[in-house]
Amino acid sequence: MSTAYEMVIGLEVHVELKTKTKIFCSCSTEFGAEPNTQCCPICLGYPGTLPVLNAKVVDYAIKAGLATNCTIAKFSKQDRKNYFYPDLPKAYQISQYDLPLCIGGWLDIETKNGKKRIRITRIHIEEDAGKLIHRQEGDISETLFDANRCGVSLIEIVSEPDLRSAEEVVAYLKKLRSTLLYTGVSDCKMNEGSMRCDVNLSVRKVGEEAFGTRTEMKNLNSFQFIARAIEYEFRRQVEELESGGKIVQETRRFDEVSGKTFSMRTKEDADDYRYFPDPDLCPIIISDEKIAALRAEIPMLPEERKERYIKSYGLTPYDAEMITAELKFADFFEKTAEKTKYPKLVANMLISEIFSYQLEEDEPIKIGAEHLASIAEMLGSGRINSNTAKKLLSEIWETGADPHKLVKERNLEQISDRDVLLAYVRKAIADNPKSIADYFNGKTSALKAIVGKVMAATGGKANPIIVNELIDIEIKELR
Numbered sequence: 001m002s003t004a005y006e007m008v009i010g011l012e013v014h015v016e017l018k019t020k021t022k023i024f025c026s027c028s029t030e031f032g033a034e035p036n037t038q039c040c041p042i043c044l045g046y047p048g049t050l051p052v053l054n055a056k057v058v059d060y061a062i063k064a065g066l067a068t069n070c071t072i073a074k075f076s077k078q079d080r081k082n083y084f085y086p087d088l089p090k091a092y093q094i095s096q097y098d099l100p101l102c103i104g105g106w107l108d109i110e111t112k113n114g115k116k117r118i119r120i121t122r123i124h125i126e127e128d129a130g131k132l133i134h135r136q137e138g139d140i141s142e143t144l145f146d147a148n149r150c151g152v153s154l155i156e157i158v159s160e161p162d163l164r165s166a167e168e169v170v171a172y173l174k175k176l177r178s179t180l181l182y183t184g185v186s187d188c189k190m191n192e193g194s195m196r197c198d199v200n201l202s203v204r205k206v207g208e209e210a211f212g213t214r215t216e217m218k219n220l221n222s223f224q225f226i227a228r229a230i231e232y233e234f235r236r237q238v239e240e241l242e243s244g245g246k247i248v249q250e251t252r253r254f255d256e257v258s259g260k261t262f263s264m265r266t267k268e269d270a271d272d273y274r275y276f277p278d279p280d281l282c283p284i285i286i287s288d289e290k291i292a293a294l295r296a297e298i299p300m301l302p303e304e305r306k307e308r309y310i311k312s313y314g315l316t317p318y319d320a321e322m323i324t325a326e327l328k329f330a331d332f333f334e335k336t337a338e339k340t341k342y343p344k345l346v347a348n349m350l351i352s353e354i355f356s357y358q359l360e361e362d363e364p365i366k367i368g369a370e371h372l373a374s375i376a377e378m379l380g381s382g383r384i385n386s387n388t389a390k391k392l393l394s395e396i397w398e399t400g401a402d403p404h405k406l407v408k409e410r411n412l413e414q415i416s417d418r419d420v421l422l423a424y425v426r427k428a429i430a431d432n433p434k435s436i437a438d439y440f441n442g443k444t445s446a447l448k449a450i451v452g453k454v455m456a457a458t459g460g461k462a463n464p465i466i467v468n469e470l471i472d473i474e475i476k477e478l479r
Contacts, residue, residue, distance in 0.1 A: 005203045005241075007234045008211055009169055010161035012198040013176060014154050015186045016128065017060045023127045023153035024051030024094070031192050035146040043127075043151030045090020050280050053078075057153040058101070058284060060185035061125045062294050064155055065102030067183045067301055068120050068176070072291050076101045077283045078125070082274045086145060087130040095156075096124035097275040101284065107179065108303060109171040110321050118172050119160035128152040149193075155185075161200070161211065166227040173197060173223065178302045178325045189361060196221040199230060202247070203237045212237070213247040217254050217261055229254035233261050305330055313343040322351050329354075332365050339373035342380035346372060353393050366397050374403045383407070385414045387460045416463040418470065421454070424462065425470045428453035429478075436478065447471055 022029055025042035042049045065072055079097040102123035108115050128151065133144040157176065163169050177188045177195060188195040197220045202212035217233060220226045232254075237247055252261040300308075302324040309320040324330045333350055337343035349372065354365065375392055378384045384392070384407060392403050392412075407413060415421060428450045429436060438446035454467050 004205060005234075005238050006164055006206050007230070008161045008202050008204060008214075009163035009230065010200045010214075011157075011159045011163070011169065011172070012200070013157040013159075013173070014128075014196050014198070015064070015157065015180060015188065016194040017057055017153040017155060018184065018186050019054055019056045019060065019153050021054060022151035023054050023057050023125070024151055027151065029152050031189075031194075033148055035144070035148060037148065039147040039150055044147055051094065051278075053281060053284075054153060057125055058286075059294060060153075060183075061101050061123060061155050062286065062291065063183045063298055064157070064180060064185050065105060065123050066291070066295050067179050067298055068102075068105040068107055068123070068157070070102035070105030070120060070123060072286060073099060073101055073103060074286050074288075075099065075283060076124075076286075078278045078281045079275045080278050081126075083272075085129070086143065087132050087150075089130065089147065089150065093127060093129065094278055094281070095126035100124035101286075107172065107175050109168065109175050110317055111168055111171065115317075116162075116168065118162045118168075121158045121160055123155050123157050126154050126156060128154050161202075166230040169199070169230060170223050170227055173226065174325055175302065175321075178327070182301050182327050183298055187361070190221045190223075193221055197226060199226065199233075201230060201233050201237070203234060203241065212241075213249050215247065215249065215261075216251045218251055218264070220254060225254060225256055228259055229261060232259055236261065302330070309333075309347075313337055313347070315344060315347050319347050319351060322355070323347060328365065332369060336369040336372045336376070339369060340376045340380070342376040345376040345380050349376065349389065349393060353390060357397070366400075367393065368400075371396050371400075371403055378403065378407065382416060382463070383413055385461065385464060387455065387464075388412050388414065391460070412461060414463050415458055415461050416466055418466060421458075421462055421466055422470055424454045424457050425450070425467060425474055428457065429471070429474055436475070439475065447475070 016029075019029060021027060022043055025040055027040050027043055028038045030038070042051060062072055076096060076099045078094055080092045081095045081097070082092045084091050100122040103121075105120035105123070106117050107120065108117050128149050130150040131146045131148070133146060135142050135144065159172070163172060180186050180195075181188055186194055190196065199217040199220060200214045201217070202214040204210065204212045215233060215237070217229050220229055233252070240247060248263075248266070250266050251264045253264050254261050305324045306317070306320040309315045309323065310317060315323070323333050329350065333343075333346060336346045340346060354367075359365070372393070375384075375389050375396075379386065379389045388407075392406060395401060395406065396403060432450060432453060435446045435449040450471055451464065451467055454462050455464070
């Protein structure tokens with residue numbers, strides 16, 4: 001990527017709220033139902049029907065706003081956003097325009113240069129559109145329409161253009177997702193479309209203050225795809241400018257197979273939507289007492305937990321950020337850390353091992369806090385080494401066996417007797433003259449082979465710290 005240019009990114013994140021019914025009617029919001037079975041004249045916009053606002057939508061939106069440090073508007077209203085597209089049966093969407101529910105928040109993220117604050121412009125409530133399914137069979141192409149998603153309750157979270165890289169965008173989205181999960185307002189299942197993102201991206205010369213012309217990439221619902229789309233679109237815009245061309249303000253889609261973005265349509269401005277207050281819906285008036293009651297329902301959020309883990313358990317900001325990203329992992333870490341003198345070892349095993357199992361969102365952690373704490377205790381006290389700890393964790397995950405019994409029954413305790421280990425080290429050196437020669441010829445990594453031989457000969461039970469010390473001593477004597 002060109003270092004003469006920088007990207008400027010603002011996000012519009014759409015999050016489906018976890019209400020059982022839609023925003024203006026009593027239709028179910030359950031995911032995965034048969035197409036067009038969860039819709040009615042209201043969410044399909046039939047003439048003569050009247051919407052009734054779901055009060056839970058307002059409560060959830062306020063919670064989201066409080067959790068992201070927004071100011072809650074005491075008076076807001078709902079507006080009609082007019083546009084014509086096949087997935088919007090009534091040709092307008094009920095949203096909020098100039099008086100949104102939540103204003104002026106922020107979230108802090110961890111970057112390679114430290115903490116960075118990403119400002120949130122607004123959070124407003126709106127209804128979702130339906131879903132189009134495009135199919136191609138031979139020479140015949142068709143588009144099907146599923147109205148189940150029409151009227152599902154959404155919040156749209158709009159950030160300021162404070163993001164400067166794909167890495168920052170992903171960090172912000174992960175922080176936003178974890179914050180919303182903690183509040184319980186959404187399940188944020190990206191694979192089901194519960195959280196999806198529109199990326200507004202422009203480029204400018206490094207050092208310039210004016211923004212370039214932006215493009216919008218619609219409906220991205222995977223961290224990986226979002227990063228790939230950003231990186232491609234940045235390159236595309238830079239190449240266009242370098243060749244003497246101009247960037248057109250437009251909406252683009254990201255093709256996951258080719259890794260490229262393609263133009264869909266010219267991007268609308270606010271005037272094109274012809275906003276006006278919805279005549280069928282009353283203003284939303286929120287009292288201080290209501291805000292206080294909802295604030296009291298919000299648990300300790302990821303940022304507060306992160307700071308506590310750093311202070312109380314000695315975790316690094318990165319490790320604390322990783323653990324607090326998912327509520328179930330944060331709860332599990334706390335429960336385990338209370339049972340051991342080695343909370344940092346618990347964090348290491350959680351991040352390096354349990355995270356690698358790539359659990360589904362609803363899949364439980366299949367090891368008890370007591371068992372993980374026991375492994376941490378044995379590892380921290382030197383009774384077992386890290387290699388044995390990994391093996392124990394893998395087996396207990398599958399069987400639920402007691403780690404202390406496994407160590408005792410299988411004689412897995414770490415060998416730390418220096419005289420015993422010295423015999424293994426001398427034999428490994430004698431049996432591997434090539435590795436020793438390679439080391440003396442400048443290949444320092446060759447000694448890893450000697451360590452590996454000792455570990456293999458001891459069934460992985462040797463204390464690796466003592467083994468490395470003994471190898472250094474023996475090598476010096478060979479010079």
